[in-house]
Amino acid sequence: MARGRRSAPGLIAALVLIGGLSGACQGASGDQPPDPAVQKVELGRHLFYERRLSVEGNRSCGICHEPALGFTDGFVRAVGSTDEVHHRNTLTLTNVGRREALTWGAGAPDSLEEQLLIPLMGEHPVEMGMANQMDAALDELRSDLIYERLFHEAFPESEDPFTLERLSEAIAAFERTLVSQTSPFDRYVAGEEDALDAAARRGLELFFSHRLRCGSCHAGPDLDQPTEEGEIVARHGWFNIGLYDVDGQGAYPERDQGRFEVTGLQEDRGRFRTPTLRNIELTGPYYHDGSGASLADVIRNYAAGGREVLGGPNPGDGRDNPHKSDLVRGFEISEQEAEDLEAFLRALTDWEMVEDPALADPWPRD
């Protein structure tokens, strides 16, 4: 746990700073120029929730990554500005600044600055749909008094800061402030014994137990790093957890084969990045395609050693998927234990973070 926590004090300091200063800056008088680093985050927050950055004026980053839903959207698979359905479920942005690999799959840009151009301007699928509209959108922002001030305060050296590069720099700076470190789990790890109730403490033990093995893949500060005997062996891991077997030979539904889409290797079929479990209570539905309805269902599937899909368009027994990880073997679990495990997962919810005004939508909602 210690590894990621080391960088935390710096991040929380930034967060406190932003929270404290954002109000004050509104009335900043000429003699004390606002801190560009702070203003960059504040600009990023406005842009993150800016619906004019979508082709139909109905999407923003913050609409698909909404704080109250743990920075996700509640869809099974995301629906973009033109109502096109994405092939994947929306990922949480909780602690996204610490991730070295982005998205459920592989091959995505690994910097936040570059990654955000995909939802902003990508056409397959359309999320915000701004491919041909960015110049016009930047012009519109330029004529908005709030942005006129924020862009110049964030980039005081820049003659014309209204560029795509500056915009993505600012949004990424805001994303790096989406930090969770005050969940009951964090407080417990920091030594606050009663931050977890008895059920959650039992759940924590189960989670890291040899019987359940959750911790083999979900470890590290964000519970997204694979370990061997407690040692973290990779920053991120990609696994097939046996959710499908559409053709009896290990295929996942055609729309998404995970890492295979990039590597073309058979063993990568159905392999997806181990997601963080922070704020997991708020981020359902679950899995790369939103096909897991509840935490109870997820736990049931692990206990069964994979998921048998009986109905719908992609039936098949994921338990027999030949590409399934050896770590997903199934286990006995009592009802009480399943509840305890769920209690532990709920102890990863950071209400302080999701209700933090410094991370909230600054625009009035009509």
Add this chain to the structure above:
Amino acid sequence: MRILSTWVSILSLSLFMGACADEKADSSSTAPVADAGNSSVQDAAAGAPDTASAAPDDVTVEDDAGVVLGLGPDDEFAQMGCALLEGEKSNPVAGLTAAEAGQQLIVPSHETGYAITLPESGTGFVTLEVPDWQVVIALFTLEGVEIILHDPDDKAEVVQELSYAAPCSEQQVIEERTKFHKWGGFTMELRGEPGGEVWLAAVDLPLD
């Protein structure tokens, strides 16, 4: 499991269920099950035009399960719903349990109607992806089919009670309109003929 605990509306042919839809706030946890094959259904169809102007309070109860439905609004959306059910439809397959609802997405559309295959149990589950806040979605299906919209977080309300779709009431098309205060995926439970098809159109009305 939470998903199954509350519900907002039922497209079916029982007054009982219509009344419950109004009372969703009382967090009733079990949806009454209608007898889809009830004979009063046919009587209701025959009587539909006569009751078009009746206020909801005046609806005649035929027996404990059946009711004479009124006529819904005769507007472009009703026409669209009727046309979509009449035209070529796409063929989704419903999941077997609520846990499988996420396997099959239904997206409101002005272009496509759906002919959804039900499991042998006669009850199937799909997810209605509601793409906007404060959007009204009109759901159209054929009489005898029951549609239960699960709404555990109380994000939806019925704004137009179950009625015959005015432009195609003689084809026994029924419709109900629901306003969704928030977007997201909503589990829809469909009950009909075992192994058969449920015809469905989901028409989103323009936002005001």
